[in-house]
Each structure stands twice: as C-alpha cells, then as structure tokens.
Amino acid sequence: MPEPKSPERKGLVLVVCAPSGTGKSTLTARLREEFPDIGFSVSYTTRPPREGERDGEHYHFVSRDRFIAMRSRGEFCEWAEVHDNFYGTATQPVRDMLEAGSDVLFDIDVQGAMQLRRTFPEGVYAFLLPPSREELLRRLKGRGTDSPEAVERRMENARGELERAGSFDFWVVNDEVERAYQEFRSVYLAGKARPMQYEGMLDELLEEWNDG
Numbered sequence: 001m002p003e004p005k006s007p008e009r010k011g012l013v014l015v016v017c018a019p020s021g022t023g024k025s026t027l028t029a030r031l032r033e034e035f036p037d038i039g040f041s042v043s044y045t046t047r048p049p050r051e052g053e054r055d056g057e058h059y060h061f062v063s064r065d066r067f068i069a070m071r072s073r074g075e076f077c078e079w080a081e082v083h084d085n086f087y088g089t090a091t092q093p094v095r096d097m098l099e100a101g102s103d104v105l106f107d108i109d110v111q112g113a114m115q116l117r118r119t120f121p122e123g124v125y126a127f128l129l130p131p132s133r134e135e136l137l138r139r140l141k142g143r144g145t146d147s148p149e150a151v152e153r154r155m156e157n158a159r160g161e162l163e164r165a166g167s168f169d170f171w172v173v174n175d176e177v178e179r180a181y182q183e184f185r186s187v188y189l190a191g192k193a194r195p196m197q198y199e200g201m202l203d204e205l206l207e208e209w210n211d212g
C-alpha cells in the first residue's frame, strides 16, 4: 500500500490588525508558538538601527536613496512614511515564501493592510477588537509603556481604526485571552482550508480516477 500523501498547499497570507493595546502581540505570539513554521516578512526601513537590532533580522536597513529606488521600481507591496522614515514590505520575498509553502504573518497597521490587499487579495485579513472602550483604556494604561498623552493619542487613533474594521474578512473580539486565542487560531486554520490553498490538488486527485 502506498503511503497516504498529504496534499501540498500554498502558503497563506495572514494579516492581523488591531488598535494598539487590543492584544495583537499577545495573540500573534501565541500563534507563532503553536505554529513555529509560520514565516514573517522582514520590512525595509530607512531609520537607523537601534541597539541590538540586526540587519536582515529585525529590518533590512537601507538608505533613503535605495528605498526610493526600490519604491519607484514597484518592489514594495506596502510602504509608509512615519516620523520622516520610510518603512516597506518587499513583494518578492513574500511570494517566494508562499511558493515554498510557508504561511506569512503580517502584523501591520490598517493602512498597510489595505495596501497589501492589492497585491495579496487572496490573503486572510483579520481584525482584533477590544471588548469595550473602557477595557482598551485599562489595557493601555496597564501595559505601562506609554505616557498619558500617548495613551490618549492611541485611544483617538483606535476610533479611526475601528471605523475601518468593516473592510476585514474576520473579527476576533479579545475579551478573554484564552477564548479569543481559540477563535483567532480557528480563523488561521479556516484560511488554510480554503480550496484556493490547494493549488492543483483536486486535478491530481481526479487524475487518479482517470488512471484507475
């Protein structure tokens, strides 16, 4: 008897957005822990490396000229200018990972996600919501990484991000972390189960009927 073979699947683009403080880092860290084969794309940036950051690992650190040249060649599937620095994702390395069967997780802001959709329309676009305004405020304060002014700014930004939550494919409300994680991993697994991920598999399966 031949070994039953597992179908080859294409890699999945999984895009995750959330207002800051919702728990995106918490939930994506758990997903990576459970599924260590999920790849991630290393962004390009023109900002100088911080202490301990390594080129090609945390970011590809490039000059402004190089970034602009890449951008004009259309090599980025999303880019943004933040505080006078450019940040961007190069398309080709992502395509290579997908082709090799790796899933690629993007932890990105809402504007970046909207840009990614143009290049990767077949991706899964997930939005994480806080259960309430009060709870988001509590988490931002509880995290203790932001000044009161920064917390206020993040709360105001949250409104704008939530207003665009309707353009995402899936929502996960991060109320209780265990429950939310179970739902989040289901979104990921459901994305992988769509027929479009099984490129050519059905044809091969049906071939077996022709051959048989």
Ligand code: ADP
Residues within 6 Å of the ligand: 018, 019, 020, 021, 022, 023, 024, 025, 026, 027, 139, 140, 142, 143, 174, 175, 176, 177, 178, 180
């Ligand atoms: P983000 O990456 O979205 O900015 P974090 O993952 O840093 O958010 O989470 C913000 C804060 O909320 C952290 O202190 C984290 O431990 C906490 N947190 C995350 N998820 C929950 C949850 N479901 N319930 C309560 N606190 C949470």
